[in-house]
Amino acid sequence: MKPARFDYVRAETLAEAHAVLASEGGDAIVIAGGQSLVPLLSMRMARPGVLVDIMHVADLGGIVIKDDAIRVGATVRQAQLLAWPELAAHQPLLALALPFIGHAQTRARGTVCGSAALADPSAEIPLALVALGGEIELSAAAGKRQLAAKEFFNGLMSTSRNDDELIEAVHFPRTRPGDGYAFIEFARRHGDFAIVACAAMADAQGVRLAVGGVADFPTARDFGPLDGAALDEAIEDFAFDLEARDDLHANAAYRRELVRQLGRKTIDEARRCRV
Amino acid sequence: MPRLTADRHHRVRFTLNGRPVEGDAEPRMLLTDFLRHVLGQTGTHVGCEHGVCGACTVEIDGAPARACLMLAVQADGMTLRTVEGLAPEPGRLSVLQDAFRRHHALQCGFCTPGILMSLDIYLRGHASPTEAEVRDFLSGHLCRCTGYVPVVAAALDAAAKLREAAGDA
Ligand SMILES: Cc1cc2nc3c(=O)[nH]c(=O)nc-3n(C[C@@H](O)[C@H](O)[C@H](O)COP(=O)(O)OP(=O)(O)OC[C@H]3O[C@@H](n4cnc5c(N)ncnc54)[C@H](O)[C@@H]3O)c2cc1C
Ligand code: FES
Ligand code: FES
Numbered sequence: 001m002k003p004a005r006f007d008y009v010r011a012e013t014l015a016e017a018h019a020v021l022a023s024e025g026g027d028a029i030v031i032a033g034g035q036s037l038v039p040l041l042s043m044r045m046a047r048p049g050v051l052v053d054i055m056h057v058a059d060l061g062g063i064v065i066k067d068d069a070i071r072v073g074a075t076v077r078q079a080q081l082l083a084w085p086e087l088a089a090h091q092p093l094l095a096l097a098l099p100f101i102g103h104a105q106t107r108a109r110g111t112v113c114g115s116a117a118l119a120d121p122s123a124e125i126p127l128a129l130v131a132l133g134g135e136i137e138l139s140a141a142a143g144k145r146q147l148a149a150k151e152f153f154n155g156l157m158s159t160s161r162n163d164d165e166l167i168e169a170v171h172f173p174r175t176r177p178g179d180g181y182a183f184i185e186f187a188r189r190h191g192d193f194a195i196v197a198c199a200a201m202a203d204a205q206g207v208r209l210a211v212g213g214v215a216d217f218p219t220a221r222d223f224g225p226l227d228g229a230a231l232d233e234a235i236e237d238f239a240f241d242l243e244a245r246d247d248l249h250a251n252a253a254y255r256r257e258l259v260r261q262l263g264r265k266t267i268d269e270a271r272r273c274r275v
Numbered sequence: 276m277p278r279l280t281a282d283r284h285h286r287v288r289f290t291l292n293g294r295p296v297e298g299d300a301e302p303r304m305l306l307t308d309f310l311r312h313v314l315g316q317t318g319t320h321v322g323c324e325h326g327v328c329g330a331c332t333v334e335i336d337g338a339p340a341r342a343c344l345m346l347a348v349q350a351d352g353m354t355l356r357t358v359e360g361l362a363p364e365p366g367r368l369s370v371l372q373d374a375f376r377r378h379h380a381l382q383c384g385f386c387t388p389g390i391l392m393s394l395d396i397y398l399r400g401h402a403s404p405t406e407a408e409v410r411d412f413l414s415g416h417l418c419r420c421t422g423y424v425p426v427v428a429a430a431l432d433a434a435a436k437l438r439e440a441a442g443d444a
Binding site for chain 2: 001002003004005006007008009010031034035038039041042043049050051053055079102103104105106108109189190191
């Protein structure tokens with residue numbers, strides 16, 4: 001349970017971080033909060049040649065309110081976003097979901113962007129990005145690009161980020177008047193990764209449900225104004241389309257049942273929360 | 276910053292419990308091992324070594340952190356506190372430590388340094404926590420002995436004592 005050898009570079013500027021990532025190919029990786037990467041290093045499931053510590057790059061920080069989104073920079077820790085006094089006013093779903101990420105002791109170091117980069121299928125931040133239709137801002141020495149969350153997450157712990165790119169920020173769309181949000185997570189113990197997590201968002205047009213912990217990556221579906229038995233049936237289809245698998249924590253049938261029950265409950269709650 | 280190469284030891288300096296300390300570490304050395312083996316500060320315990328149990332929790336720049344999820348080289352230049360820094364003077368316990376003793380909030384004591392560090396930081400920012408808030412915060416720590424009930428009682432008792440002391444001042 002000790003990491004294999006690697007070089008360590010504490011980048012002071014974005015250009016420095018980009019340069020190391022560009023010159024080493026896939027052998028260099030970013031370390032941010034380290035809350036997922038250090039265990040992977042210790043278990044030797046990750047064996048990079050170089051670690052690039054980005055936490056001292058001054059211009060990667062900050063929570064910025066844009067016209068229609070909140071931009072969260074790469075060095076912003078989960079605890080910092082959760083403690084931001086304006087969070088619930090600008091995006092209630094984040095205020096609901098962030099307390100479920102690990103524990104206070106891991107949120108104090110883990111970053112928001114690091115969670116997006118890891119792309120764990122059960123993770124709350126990727127789920128919120130998919131539910132809200134958020135965006136991921138990537139940059140490399142070669143240039144910048146911005147991707148929609150549903151294009152970014154593309155497989156089990158896999159994203160469309162290239163090896164030389166880092167996530168500079170993620171963008172969470174801001175709430176609009178009349179939107180309602182709800183978040184429900186089922187895990188064995190508080191702070192564990194979710195077995196199933198549901199996020200719902202309701203507006204005048206209808207409702208969207210996003211589910212984490214079932215498919216390889218968080219997945220959203222729009223249900224429009226559907227309600228009653230028709231909604232239950234549509235959620236049933238969704239639950240099957242997610243192609244749940246059996247694992248140590250729960251079997252596929254159980255996960256589907258959680259999607260049916262919790263999905264419906266989350267949608268109903270989001271609709272009630274519309275003001 | 277220069278690249279710290281894998282095959283060499285590099286000087287790491289930080290502030291530990293108010294004093295400057297330094298030692299040599301390979302980039303891959305975990306902060307837990309640096310504290311215990313290089314600096315000889317064995318108060319910080321190591322349980323799971325992958326972030327789950329909380330035994331290794333220390334304070335880094337004012338916030339709780341798993342020392343096993345950090346590299347020693349990452350801590351360079353930072354300000355750390357460990358369980359060795361809690362007692363105000365030799366032979367005298369802090370308010371929180373004393374509450375742990377009175378409530379029997381430790382049995383084997385393996386989890387205790389981490390829990391003490393977490394709660395010490397928490398009570399600084401939350402003078403009047405509810406039982407539910409303390410339990411939520413303690414979810415980041417595993418204790419196989421106490422069943423948590425005396426730990427929660429000690430935390431609430433310490434909070435009350437600290438409020439009294441602050442009121443007197
Ligand atoms: C006990 C425990 C419980 C946890 N429970 C949960 C939970 O319930 N839900 C949850 O979502 N997470 C959970 N986590 C993981 C969470 O704490 C991590 O913070 C998060 O997954 C990764 O963020 P990080 O900043 O720590 O990234 P790191 O660990 O530093 O990095 C993770 C990965 O992302 C890459 N990376 C990081 N930042 C960037 C960037 N800006 N650009 C490109 N690549 C980058 C790294 O190269 C690495 O591959 C838990 C962790 C622990 C230890
Ligand atoms: S030893 Fe660090 S959390 Fe268990
Ligand atoms: S006192 Fe033994 S593990 Fe907590």
